Amino acid sequence: MVEPTDGVEAGPVRRTRDTLPLYAIAAAVTVLVLAPLARPGYALVYDMVFVPRQPLTWDLVAPAQSLPRAVPMDALVSLVTQLVPGWVVQRLALAGAVFLAAVGAGRLVPTERRAVRLFAALAYAWTPYLAERLLLGQWGLLLAYAALPWLVRAALDLRAGRAGALARVVLAAAPAAITPTGGLIALGTVLVLASDRMRAPRSLLVSQRMHPHRSRQALAAVGVLNAPWVVAALVTGAGGSSDPAGVAAFAARAENWAGPLVALAGTGGIWSAQATPASRATPLVPVATVVLLILAGVGAGLLRRRLPAGGAVRLAVLAGIGCLLAALGVLPGGDAMLRWAVVHLPGAGLLRDGQKFLAPYALLLVVCAALGAERLVARVDREVAGVVLVGLLFLPVAVLPDLAFGGAGRLRPVSYPAEWQRVAEHIEEEPGEILSLPLSAYRAYPWNPGRVVLDPAPRYLPGTVLTDDTLRVGDAVVAGENPRVREMRRALAEGRPVRTTGVRWVLVQHEVSGEVDDAEVLGGLERVHDGPFLTLYRNPETVPQPGGSGPARLAVVAALTAALLVVIAAAVSALHRRATAW
Amino acid sequence: MRRALTLVVSGLVAALLGILALGGISAAATATDEEAASKAKLVSEAAKRAGKKDPYAPAVYGDR
Numbered sequence: 001m002v003e004p005t006d007g008v009e010a011g012p013v014r015r016t017r018d019t020l021p022l023y024a025i026a027a028a029v030t031v032l033v034l035a036p037l038a039r040p041g042y043a044l045v046y047d048m049v050f051v052p053r054q055p056l057t058w059d060l061v062a063p064a065q066s067l068p069r070a071v072p073m074d075a076l077v078s079l080v081t082q083l084v085p086g087w088v089v090q091r092l093a094l095a096g097a098v099f100l101a102a103v104g105a106g107r108l109v110p111t112e113r114r115a116v117r118l119f120a121a122l123a124y125a126w127t128p129y130l131a132e133r134l135l136l137g138q139w140g141l142l143l144a145y146a147a148l149p150w151l152v153r154a155a156l157d158l159r160a161g162r163a164g165a166l167a168r169v170v171l172a173a174a175p176a177a178i179t180p181t182g183g184l185i186a187l188g189t190v191l192v193l194a195s196d197r198m199r200a201p202r203s204l205l206v207s208q209r210m211h212p213h214r215s216r217q218a219l220a221a222v223g224v225l226n227a228p229w230v231v232a233a234l235v236t237g238a239g240g241s242s243d244p245a246g247v248a249a250f251a252a253r254a255e256n257w258a259g260p261l262v263a264l265a266g267t268g269g270i271w272s273a274q275a276t277p278a279s280r281a282t283p284l285v286p287v288a289t290v291v292l293l294i295l296a297g298v299g300a301g302l303l304r305r306r307l308p309a310g311g312a313v314r315l316a317v318l319a320g321i322g323c324l325l326a327a328l329g330v331l332p333g334g335d336a337m338l339r340w341a342v343v344h345l346p347g348a349g350l351l352r353d354g355q356k357f358l359a360p361y362a363l364l365l366v367v368c369a370a371l372g373a374e375r376l377v378a379r380v381d382r383e384v385a386g387v388v389l390v391g392l393l394f395l396p397v398a399v400l401p402d403l404a405f406g407g408a409g410r411l412r413p414v415s416y417p418a419e420w421q422r423v424a425e426h427i428e429e430e431p432g433e434i435l436s437l438p439l440s441a442y443r444a445y446p447w448n449p450g451r452v453v454l455d456p457a458p459r460y461l462p463g464t465v466l467t468d469d470t471l472r473v474g475d476a477v478v479a480g481e482n483p484r485v486r487e488m489r490r491a492l493a494e495g496r497p498v499r500t501t502g503v504r505w506v507l508v509q510h511e512v513s514g515e516v517d518d519a520e521v522l523g524g525l526e527r528v529h530d531g532p533f534l535t536l537y538r539n540p541e542t543v544p545q546p547g548g549s550g551p552a553r554l555a556v557v558a559a560l561t562a563a564l565l566v567v568i569a570a571a572v573s574a575l576h577r578r579a580t581a582w
Numbered sequence: 583m584r585r586a587l588t589l590v591v592s593g594l595v596a597a598l599l600g601i602l603a604l605g606g607i608s609a610a611a612t613a614t615d616e617e618a619a620s621k622a623k624l625v626s627e628a629a630k631r632a633g634k635k636d637p638y639a640p641a642v643y644g645d646r
Contacts, residue, residue: 032607035611046643046644136644249646253646271644271646272643272644272645272646273637273644273645273646274625274637274638274644274645275644279606380588381585383589384585384588384589384592387589387592387593387596388592388596390596390600391592391595391596391599391600394596394599394600394602394603395599397603397606397607398598398599398600398602398603398606401602401603401605401606401607401609401610402606402609402610403610404606404607404610404611405607405610405611405613407610408609408610408613408618409610409613409614409617409618410618412618440640440641441641441643442640442641442642442643443640444638444639444640449618449619449622450618450619450620450621450622450623450638451618451622452638452639452640452642452643452644471643472635472641472642472643473642473643473644473645473646474634474635474637474642474644474645474646475634475635
């Protein structure tokens with residue numbers, strides 16, 4: 001067996017005979033997971049909201065009063081849906097995430113055995129992490145998960161001095177950086193894997209063309225990719241701190257008898273019971289986790305030998321940091337530290353739901369387990385090896401079969417009632433602030449049965465939509481940060497009529513929880529639309545007012561432009577080097 | 583003898599995993615919209631009986 005030490009590439013994987021099965025298995029997994037999306041409509045579940053044409057409003061580009069949790073993701077979706085319908089964008093994003101995750105992991109494994117690559121591809125695209133984040137609707141984070149193996153490979157190549165690696169680092173980090181969490185994971189990956197301080201010995205460099213500042217350039221470029229949400233966080237009126245009640249609410253959760261740490265070891269452990277596939281509660285799941293960990297332990301040595309010197313250690317450090325962040329909320333003293341951090345350190349609220357940082361660990365686990373499988377089958381004869389590899393290919397699916405078909409039916413496309421479009425048209429004619437009532441961040445609509453989804457109004461309607469940002473997790477209430485929403489909540493609690501609050505429009509959603517006291521709250525408003533699901537009122541006391549730009553928002557646009565320019569420059573550079581890089 | 587035993591055992595384990603995987607996929611494939619909705623309803627009712635907040639209530643992001 002050849003044990004390459006000068007790069008991630010172990011063999012000529014680009015030959016059709018080698019790559020075709022990898023792409024085929026990635027395509028099969030994608031189809032199997034997202035099959036229900038073959039039906040028309042929009043899959044609306046928890047944080048996943050797509051609309052036919054998302055307006056390009058200032059509040060989606062740079063939220064003035066709330067934390068930039070979806071910056072620059074919303075701005076990009078708004079731009080793309082001006083050209084392509086939202087349902088197409090949803091399918092491209094989800095299918096791209098699952099497919100690229102599988103192919104990326106398969107290509108990352110330093111092996112010459114095709115079956116080992118296939119195992120890695122399947123195992124990385126069929127993890128509890130992917131399932132749980134998909135069922136929570138966090139598609140932006142899934143893009144970061146899919147980009148991670150490509151980014152790791154590019155960062156290791158950069159460190160090894162391969163030509164074109166810098167451009168690939170930027171291009172792989174770009175989809176990850178559409179959300180703050182993904183951007184941080186990408187930045188951390190480049191920092192740990194390609195930093196100068198731990199540069200590979202000169203004797204190990206593949207190419208002497210590596211510029212001594214390449215890693216710093218990569219860090220700077222990924223930093224620029226993170227600039228949109230960082231600038232948006234600096235200029236928002238929401239402040240930088242979060243409610244510490246979120247630490248306990250979003251801490252890792254035990255999925256079965258084995259506790260939260262074992263759930264995390266198996267790449268699961270998300271805080272939400274509703275986003276956890278039912279199979280994760282099976283008593284034998286921890287046993288499968290232990291099998292995977294043993295396999296990974298067996299393969300760790302092989303990874304260390306086959307990656308460039310220090311590469312495996314850096315990957316382990318990256319995965320370790322991710323694990324620590326994921327487990328912090330359930331470790332003794334960790335929860336107290338987190339509670340302090342989210343109150344006193346601006347932006348530390350990002351760490352509340354720490355399980356999302358488990359992505360690098362999931363990648364390392366899968367790559368090591370794949371190499372462990374290779375070591376295992378190297379000890380037995382060809383026939384037994386084939387049977388063992390087939391069994392291993394079934395293992396991820398056997399442990400988590402209910403990821404198939406959109407989490408066993410949880411992702412089912414539905415159509416918005418036609419009146420949503422009519423309401424959007426009314427508001428477009430007279431732009432202004434919109435209040436969405438009853439105050440609630442999440443909704444359960446009769447036309448989207450059995451599912452809870454983030455209020456689609458902020459993404460459907462052309463204006464700044466005030467919707468509740470309080471999160472209710474079981475009995476816990478996690479306060480939001482938007483000062484304008486807080487003001488509205490107070491006004492409603494005091495029974496003040498909405499017309500005195502300065503909002504231009506009031507959207508009342510029917511057949512959802514909560515009640516709106518018509519006479520008291522809506523007094524003095526003009527009804528302009530009244531449908532079975534929505535009623536729209538105009539406030540005659542407020543003049544139409546398009547959302548202003550202002551220097552703060554222009555700063556976010558400047559950061560977004562800089563990030564786009566970096567990506568374009570990287571794409572042009574990569575295209576020039578196609579023969580060497582991709 | 584040892585080789586044959588290894589082959590049989592690994593074959594049985596692989597077959598078991600295959601049955602679990604394919605059986606599970608079949609079950610997931612036949613899950614209908616109505617089943618998903620009624621499952622959510624059952625969870626809601628169980629939560630109400632236990633005096634807990636309904637995790638599928640519109641205002642609730644989720645339950646731990």
